[in-house]
Amino acid sequence: MGETMTGVYLPGGSAVRLASVPVPVPGPGQVLLRVGASTICGSDLRAIYREHLGAGPEAYQDVIAGHEPAGTVVEVGPQVRGLAVDDRVVVYHISGCGRCADCRLGYQISCTSPERAAYGWQRDGGHAEFLLAQARDCLPLPPELSMVDGACVACGFGTAYEGLCRAAVSGADRLLVVGLGPVGQAVGLLGGRLGAPLRIGVDVSERRLAAALELGAIDHAVTVDEADDAIAELTGGAGCEVAVDCSGATAGRSLAVRGTARRGRVVLLGEGARFDVEASPLLLHRQLTVHGSWVTSTHRMAELLGLLARWQLHPEIVVTDRFALADAGTAYRLADAGDRGKVAIIPN
Structure with missing residues (x-):
């Protein structure tokens, strides 16, 4: 692991910017993931890539883009229970306060606390080699499913x-x-x-x-x-x-x-x-x-991951195009054309 990594930013105007940034260090309750796949969502195109339309939950804060990541734990911060190095996980893409009624039900998407931050919107997302995630936002990725499968579940299939x-x-x-x-x-x-x-x-x-x-x-x-x-x-x-x-x-x-x-x-x-x-x-x-219906809950997403493994249904079948991190600009242009399937960025 190097001291820096490449991250993808969306400045608006249908542009993509790549920048070298420090590899984050996990703090209490956090894990560092090596990103295995990070797919592009239509919401990214609508509200960030073309122009910054969002306010409130959809406000883009000039962070690393990508709210559909899956990856492997490479470092565990203090006070983390239930996750270990080499665990494969899907990241539920909204990190809530963890205390309100919505968060307790697993619907962090509906958290109204100022602490709420969506990956790729208000906190760094998955379009990078590494991702700093809250341990409570990570769901086990069954061994039957690939990293691209997991990324597709992180938002779209969920x-x-x-x-x-x-x-x-x-x-x-x-x-x-x-x-x-x-x-x-x-x-x-x-x-x-x-x-x-x-x-x-x-x-x-x-x-x-x-x-x-x-x-x-x-x-x-x-x-x-x-x-x-x-x-x-x-x-x-x-x-x-x-x-x-x-x-x-x-x-x-x-x-x-x-x-x-x-x-x-x-x-x-x-x-x-x-x-x-x-x-x-x-x-x-x-x-x-x-x-x-707006996104899903952590409980429902975990249920779906288990069903997909049981059904032998691989969400990655909807992926038509895969790109390296360096080609993120091409990936976004293709996704924005509107006639393809899912477009995936494979950072590592």
């Missing part, structure tokens, strides 16, 4: 699983997925493992529709223009019992609502834009339940 659990998806539920980026692909893949007998995917990109079909994330690929008629035809006019919007677009959310069966459940996962539907005819009269 977010998808939380949404499906909120809707209690089972073999009784046909599933509509609107938006087939990496999170949408994760929703389809996990929904199939949870028993959904029919999975319909909608996207504006023919490439992403084809990729989702090839991965086995959906059973039917539908373009936006034909979506309403196709959903009706595939479900005998009833719609799907569960619809998950991963597009984050106002039109996508409206489509998800329209494609949901009476007394069905709608889950909103995609960030941004507005939720704008006619309440009486589309929600009230059809008696729909709408869930807003």
Whole structure:
């Protein structure tokens, strides 16, 4: 281990800056990880890479980017219990205060304390050779799963699983997925493992529709223009019992609502834009339940890691491109093009 390492910063304006910084030393309750993989999230692109849009929880504080890391413990700080050198872990990407009701439930994402800091947003993230993490944010990575698998779970697959659990998806539920980026692909893949007998995917990109079909994330690929008629035809006019919007677009959310069966459940996962539907005819009269779902909890993420190992489902199948740390600029440009799968940075 050297005294310095390379870190990736996102100054805005669709730029990437690499800098040499000291390798951190773990303090009480902290561990130092050698990063095995760190994937790029759509939220990074939307709120940091293009321009710094965020305030509050989404405010970028000029730290090393990357909030989807997995790695191996190389040094343990004082007062750490349950972690040792050579342990493989996934990092839950928000470090909360650890004391509030949300943190005690494992939903550090919802912590409102000034101490709350997201990796890659307000504290250094995974786009570097090493990462300083709070031990309580680290979840064991099963030996059956790769580092890239773990990085995909750190946000995207964890977010998808939380949404499906909120809707209690089972073999009784046909599933509509609107938006087939990496999170949408994760929703389809996990929904199939949870028993959904029919999975319909909608996207504006023919490439992403084809990729989702090839991965086995959906059973039917539908373009936006034909979506309403196709959903009706595939479900005998009833719609799907569960619809998950991963597009984050106002039109996508409206489509998800329209494609949901009476007394069905709608889950909103995609960030941004507005939720704008006619309440009486589309929600009230059809008696729909709408869930807003933001990331997941440490408990749910740990549960998912165990299920993935049992199912022999590898999240890395949604990764289409892998880059070295030195090529982070190329990685972000490709991810921002919007028609690829998950893009991973492999620092070591």
